[in-house]
Amino acid sequence: MDFFFKPKSVAVIGASRKPGKIGYAVFRNFYENYKGRLYPVNVNAEKVQGVPAFKSILDVPGSIDLAVIVTPAETVPRILIECGEKKVKGVVIISSGFSEVGNKALEERIRDIIDHYGMRVIGPNCLGVFDAYSNADTLFLPSEKLGRPRKGSISFISQSGAVGSIVLDWMSGKGYGVSKFVSYGNAVDVNETDLINYLAQDKTTKVICAYLEGVKNGKKFMNAVRRAVKKKPVIVLKGGRTEAGSKAVASHTGSMAGSDRVYDAAFKQSGAIRAGSMVEMFDYARAMMQPLPKGNKVQVITNGGGFGVLAADQVVLKGLKLAELSKKSREQVKAILPKYAGVHNPLDLVGDADDERFKNALKIVGKDKNVDMILLILLYQTAPLTPCVTDHVINFAKKSKKPLVVCSPGGPYTQLQAKKLEENDIPVFDTPATAVNALAALHSYAEALKE
């Protein structure tokens, strides 16, 4: 399915000259950011955004990898037949007005056409695809309102277009990186199972996140997840856990949410990690960028005692252990601390810790075989710390084979530093609790791989 994400040639059917129209935004995305052949198709216009337009995709010269359809629902069957005749490899149908509003006959009609021509189709009633590497982007939401994240390693599939696109915007604000995003809507052809299979073998995807409301074929899906988990973590957020939620699912996408207990058992069996909220899903996903831990022993390093206390509590509550530094490490740490400070876990570098003390502490702890994971509580607000400490942390993480997560709550100054860490795939959290939870998720994935 590479043609959806790295098409050599793209036709936008329903490309529009009018700002505010969906067909305007979709064509504009490709026009501005995409390198490859691009053709607007519009029955009424000679030119679209300065580019000569075609009346039909059949008039477009050469082969087409990807067609994006943004025309009214009733025109879709005819256009899809033309795509079939043109031997288009992949089609994204953005248009809505199918089974989600009760128009099942129209959806059956396009299913028959797809079967006849054997092309692959994402949608209808979806936002389609975004690929941060190729800039393939069928999202019709204006980029000044909906930011696109940087290149990264998290891929995300979502049955709900709104959930998916808002998550992209939220990720862009935080500096989180993404590889591929797919909103697959009514899934008349390409469904969650196909996408898991595809992403499992995709090289720029290190972790797969999925927002699901229902699943078309539970057994096939769980098998796909089981195979994927052997290669990379799969994190799932399931909507419709309760009866009320299931009802909401039915009126939203028309899916059957199914019994939550059945899902829960199936996710566990297949090795998927279940998240309780959108934020939790990406907390876990970001931790998965880190090396896998060899064991469950966490060393906490902090320049604020109270945050160390909260971290120690959470380490124990999540079933992890506090590491005990080796004798050698303890002596080395003692040498970099003020006289009155003790060597414990949490290791309190105390309030006057400067960039250098953090650098040295990381170096010592990084070498200690008694330590499996590092939680660094880095409070940027203290006077001795400069932005250089961020570079020290990034340099340390580049060489370290131990997983590292950072807790750095704060306002604009701290957020700038946190974003820099995130852009280097070092996950940053607002609280010790969420940082420890993410380490626990990483540890449980490492354990699952051993089984």
Next chain:
Amino acid sequence: MDFFFKPKSVAVIGASRKPGKIGYAVFRNFYENYKGRLYPVNVNAEKVQGVPAFKSILDVPGSIDLAVIVTPAETVPRILIECGEKKVKGVVIISSGFSEVGNKALEERIRDIIDHYGMRVIGPNCLGVFDAYSNADTLFLPSEKLGRPRKGSISFISQSGAVGSIVLDWMSGKGYGVSKFVSYGNAVDVNETDLINYLAQDKTTKVICAYLEGVKNGKKFMNAVRRAVKKKPVIVLKGGRTEAGSKAVASHTGSMAGSDRVYDAAFKQSGAIRAGSMVEMFDYARAMMQPLPKGNKVQVITNGGGFGVLAADQVVLKGLKLAELSKKSREQVKAILPKYAGVHNPLDLVGDADDERFKNALKIVGKDKNVDMILLILLYQTAPLTPCVTDHVINFAKKSKKPLVVCSPGGPYTQLQAKKLEENDIPVFDTPATAVNALAALHSYAEALKE
């Protein structure tokens, strides 16, 4: 204890001419932002930051409400005696080097002096006070690194200076408002019980938050909380819940963390709300700005179906109920929705909802007696919405007697709008789950008041 927060006259003992020194930052805060008489005391300088300095507080003309001491630990007893002779009402001792580093004798010495003169003392080993209304501010962390929050209704006390000050910075970044903040350190005199009693009767405080590691006198403290809860909610985050955390507490502040089960029972009995993390504490606190709900029925309004599903799940999981709109409301809602959209709870205004549709939906739901609380999922990313919708929400909330929380995840554009809502005391959350959790906390406080 008003003299700590609204002193008419302030002396900074150890006020410094050298940027980077604690005595520089503390004097600067008052000099720049505080209206009232202000005196630097410095044994070595004629002038501090352009202001004529005094050798001793005894040389300062007139009476002094508040003295702030930032000199080395060994000088504190002598200075404290001078404060006693001067009949200073309140003293904040920022200086560290007392029981927290094992120097118990020195701490006993200052306790004796306090008893002898009968003045009130906050500290030592603390950050002291911040009052957003009077700008009394003894925090020595540079304001370019540590933002101060706007005027608001949340007061926050913290045994840990780092936790407290970082929280202020984090709040300022989010647009949350604060009334008073106290970091009380070793609590040689003023302790958590005194502060709860004071804040319970403080007019600008609507909700009290506390980060505690240990409590000096459990019975007195719980009685103070019980009395406070009758007037306003008290939300507690307790460090040292586990054995590992308790050990960390001992090496941090030297307190005894005590058994978590005992604390848990005591908090429940006294009506305090317990938070699991710093973020959760302020999620709950922000919801407490809203009117109390009459019952447990939540109406969800959304322009993104998937987020509605997640909200519906969480409403049920937290033991709340989804409201059923009256027949009249249903008819009114039907009239503002597109033909194909149904009237359910979650009420999906669908993706093309504009400012006006949100305004009308809020108006209808706000009047419906079947609705006790409103969760508004407002996804700013869609094309039809403009910043005007924010004003509609603010205007609605000003008049409404039903509590309202908003879920608006997103990047920079959304964050700007969210901050505007926050500045009007409308709490905004990143996920439906956290928004519902906050409503549940508000509901449980309303129920506790009925008992």
